[in-house]
Amino acid sequence: MRITRDLKKRRFWAKLSTQTFAAFGLLSAGAGVTDALIPGSLAPVGGFLLIAVAIASVIYGLIRAWPRPVQQSYSSPSTEIYITEGDLFGQDGHVVIGMTDTFDTAIPHIIDQNSVQAQLLKRAYLGDTQRLDDDLNKALEGKPSAGAFQPADSKPGKQNRYQLGTVAVLEPAIRKLYFCVAYTKMNKRNEARATVDGIWRCLNSLWDEVRARSNGEPVSMGVIGGGQARISQHLPPQDAVRLTAMSFMFASREERVTSRLNIVVRPEVARDLDMLELQAFLKSLRPS
Incomplete structure (x- = not known):
């Protein structure tokens, strides 16, 4: 369970200790002031009071440090970020799908059958590859081309x-959109590659499209950079989520992208x- 994992994190114990000692110090100071103003008033219950203060401090520390759903609301702009464990296609609102610059769809010969793109084909198109290709071709009409592979390349697929x-x-x-963004380059051997800088630029393009088409409804996406992108050694999941x-948030500060x-x-x-670290990171993104 996620809570069990969080309880093992150093950040949890550090926060628990800090909050517990802070509460103990505050309550002890209050008791000291009371004893100074009314000398001897706490003597009859001194031992009991010490135990009560210690228990109350620990309870307060647990309440403040206990793992909660990772989410952060922002007032400027008015939006939210949730980090949740679960099924991408089971979320409310629209969905972001990472693709290659060729928008290949052949599964499993070109696209991994365990990928998010494979789930798109299976769950949104019921395995109908031709219909998916037709919709992609229609959506890509008028989009700038970056060239094409040559016959000598002998590249299978698109x-x-x-x-x-x-x-x-x-x-x-x-009322459910799928934002298919090309963030990896495909070579003639159908190997997809991505770079951190390229992903950053692709995310900026994605937010522009989401802002224009989502009507402010929530948008869900998975952790970028893994799988066939072959960039996990440079951009591990923790960093990919932060990126x-x-x-x-940078795009939202220019103009609101979506509600969540x-x-x-x-x-x-x-x-x-x-x-817990990701929660702290989301909190740090609030305007100072």
Whole structure:
């Protein structure tokens, strides 16, 4: 369980100790002032009072340090960020899907069958690859091209490339949009690659599209940079979550993007995240 994992974190015990000693100090100071103003008044209950102050301090420390859902509300701009463990496709509102610059869809020969994109095909398009390709082609009409592979490249799958940060907005169901953003480059061997700088620029393009199309409704996305992006050694999940949250807040300060961003973490990834540290990071993003 997530709470069990958080209780093992150093940050939890540090906060528990700090809050407990702070409460103990405040209550002890109050008792000292009372004894100074009314000498001897606390003598009959001195031992009991010490125990009560200690218990109350520990309870206060637990209340303040106990792990809570990782979320932060912001007043300027009016928006929220949630970091939650669960199913990306089970969230309310719209969904962000990471794709390559070729928008390949062939599963499993090109696209990993365990990827978010594979889940898009299965759950939003019921396995209908042709319908997904038709919707992608329609959404990509007029988008700037970045060239195409040559016949000598012998690349399987799609040949046309689009600029990194290109967003194809799909609507296979009413009132639920899928923002398919190209944040990795595909080579002729169908190996996808990404860079931290490229991801940052792609996120900026994504927020522009979300701002224009989401109508302010919540948007959910997974942890970027893992899987076929082959960048996890440079951008581990903890840093990827922070990068996403920071990019979203910077864009929101320019102009509100949406009412809430959900960063949805798979259970196997959540085990390695320090949720208490992420909560502190979200809090630090509030305007000073």
